[in-house]
Amino acid sequence: MPLGEMVGDKSDSRYCGVEAEFMDNMPQLLYININGGFDFVAAPLMDPSYRPSLMDCTNGIPVPPFAGSDLVLSPSQWSGHVVGKISSWIDLDSEDETLRSDSEITIKQEIAWASHLSLQACLLPTPKGVSCANYARCVNEILQNLNTMQLWLRIPLEKSDEDAGDSNSNHTTEGLVDAWELWNSFRLLCEHHSQLSIALDVWSSLPSINSVERWFGEPVKAAIVHTDSFLTNAKGYPCLSKRHQKLVNELFNHSIQVIISGNPVLDVPLAASNTATGTIRHPLRPYLDYIGYMYQKMDPIPEQERFELGYRDFLQSPLQPLMDNLEAQTYETFEKDTVKYTQYQKAVAKALLDRVPDEDTSTVTTVLMVVGAGRGPLVRASLQAAEETGRKLKVYAVEKNPNAVVTLHSLVKLEGWEKLVTIVSSDMRCWNAPEKADILVSELLGSFGDNELSPECLDGAQRFLKEDGISIPSSYTSFIQPITTSKLYNDVKLHKDLAHFETAYVVKLHRVARLAPTKPVFTFDHPNISTNKSNQRYIKLRFEIPPDTGSALVHGLAGYFDAVLYKDVHLGIEPSTATPNMFSWFPIFFPLRQPVLVAPGSPFEVHFWRRCSTKVWYEWCVTSPTSSAVHNSSGRSYWVGL
Incomplete structure (x- = not known):
């Protein structure tokens, strides 16, 4: 049964899974866990003792020892209740040639079998070391011919060496400073493939708040919450620390499923056997109940948010109100x-x-x-x-x-x-x-303030305003900030052309990580009493991403506006001053053709132009930490008609 259901919420985060060990009786494994209250199991599909090099190949290709045939469960049970766990022993970057070869054969066999079973996802083991080039190459090769199944790469959400405090060394990937670096290396080698996602391992120790936040711009599909991350309340039942509670709430808000893993570490009395069915209460049920309790006590989705659910992370072209008549x-x-x-x-x-x-x-x-x-x-x-x-x-x-x-x-x-x-x-x-x-x-305001040509229109209308007349709005300012948004980047990349990477989109930002506070870009005042009537603009902005964020990948720039209507009356969508419960404008998104890697503490420098001729367009580029091309040069891909 789902954890609960709020009005308007149909997200995957309602479903909670459990991580299981190998069992050669898959129907029994499923029966125990589904009857125990869980919605799905993440379970190995192959006996962990299997190694291709140990098989007898006298009769040709060996038949690996799968957990029964595909007939042991119905197709709906396989696809709806099982996430395949790829064998944890595989190491495609091992120096041992036999292990490396066995690993490559096995991962291809297991994913092929999972695909045959129509599983929705497979859980890939965490890379064993800092280098993952051969592992990523093999996964990328598989992705090229994979059906709709998702591959979830298991990545530990843990303190880096640069975080203050103790490090959970029991679960740290050896030699790794920041687990995000490992993920970024892997997904770059896999060309940002849209079917490659993340399953975060959540332990008792968490990295800094800024470090955690950047993951919400990445394609995280599941969070594996280990039992040792739970505390014990006064009654002896499991609970989570305030920081872990906040994390789980964010997981829910971003439609990320929770998977409970590990053995019960608390001495919680189990319910008596149910003599009618002969079943026993699941040993991890107290942990499931707590996650369900957290889900159910979340605030209901406000009416405005319910209205916007269908627009989350959906790219829309901005309006052209001068060229087109609105419907x-x-x-x-x-x-x-x-x-x-x-x-x-x-x-x-x-x-x-x-x-x-x-x-x-x-x-x-x-x-x-x-x-x-x-x-x-x-x-x-x-x-x-x-x-x-x-x-x-x-x-x-x-x-x-x-x-x-x-x-x-x-x-x-x-x-x-x-x-x-x-x-x-x-x-x-x-x-x-x-x-x-x-x-x-x-x-006449757009998501970026001036992007629907309010300056040109009001300058044209200013001639019939008295010298001491009042313009409402009296001014407006655009703002930008660097963001991580793997979802939007992949959506733009699907078009496979330059034009879409040089187009600004209106989008209800949801699965994004805002990497630095916004900075003002262009301001326009009305009436315009300036002697320089040009509405062309240029600015260079320098963003400082907090050092404790760790490394991050900037996929583009989020744009907003704030307008002064008259004196102290304002409206806008800039996050720190946004007008509550207003939905007329979504933010604007300026993509980058090549995402930019920003190291901890490094500045991120961007240049922005507003250009005018017989049309109006924006150009943008990055000059630090690396230089990008100037996007939308001469308005070749995106412009607004006068």
Whole structure:
């Protein structure tokens, strides 16, 4: 039975497995563990004493001693309840030629058998030493012809030599400073193959918080939590330390399955035999119950998160609002974001109060222009702000999309706004306004602030704003940060072309590791009173990744924005200041054609350009610790049309 189920949660983390030793009676092994409450077993498929070099080959190729035939379980049992464990003795980088040869033959036989059984995944043993080149070569060769089965490389989540405190030397890979380095070497040799994933071994000792966090940008499918990582509570039952609890919660949040491994190390009284079925309570059941308890006490997924579940780590091309007319469904999605329009209403209300003193409320009418009115949500927010503050308002609703204009006319008629609202069907950059505006309101912001050409549009509309007029928003700033995101990198790589690596994507970031705090990139102010009206920009940014993170691979840059609507009213998605419960914008992702390895304590330096001609585009590159190509030179792959 799954650990539990929260509304909207269909993730793999609901299922908890158990690691088992070899048993030549697979139906019995499965019966014991599934009846014991576990959802699947990670079990060897082959007798651990098997060695190809010891087999009698007089009759040709030896038949290895598998755990029964494929008929001992049904296909659904094999695929739904068994993860194959590749023999732990294999060592493809051994100096012993016989062992190396036996290892290569065995791993190919076992994975072929697991594939024949339609298993969903196989657990590969941890590389024996620092070098893993031949092991990776063999696995990469297998991956080239593998069906949909995943291969999980077992990697210890442990303290590195550079971490403070004691080291769990019993479980440390010999000669290894950082287990992540071993994983990175292995996956690079396997060309970032999408079917190669990670199973993390979790012991009693954990590395630094920053070191742990980088794993959430990697393809971790399972975490093998060993019984010796548990503590004992006052009643003698297993529990986890605060740090381990936080780790397990993060595993759940990232759809990573827990596998319990080891022998019970606590003297917990077992339940009496069930005479009706003749079964005995599983010795690891107290550990399973605790993991289930942790899952069930997690906070329910908020409504906003449930809405966004289907968008997690899904690459979308940014909107082209000037070139393309938005569809009704797009308008409807944005209009559901009540938080955004509440912020706009607050900003307009404050601007009206500053613009019109209390003594002039009966005589002064403020001219407000909504440029890019869409289907009218900003018109509504502005009129509600006027009603709230007791100010008179005259509204011009300027919209270039003729289909949205139809809806605007219906809205004005339905609400009885005919005397308050004038609808203008025109591009704001071409419209000749009959009078100047006191307040200019727009929602032209993209995920990166300026990426939907708000600067160009508002510069064009600025001519009909009074010299002392107010623009809402008054400014906006873009931000970037380096991230690890193996999932997104592989998704881009699937296209097998340059253009997709030089395109920015809107994406709900989920399985990512944010390696350093964000830094501001470009800021635009409105109205633009600068003598230099160019919207071209260039900046060089230097990020310091915390030394205790260890090495990390940067797959790209995550982009965000923060906007000042008016005075202290802001909205944005920059992580440290993000507006709560707002879903109109997902972050933007700028990929790197070749991921960049950053060593502990090394700076990461990136250059960013905003270029303008008859179109607008971004260019980006890395210059430290290594140099990359300049991405999207001359806007050859990705641009926004004016």
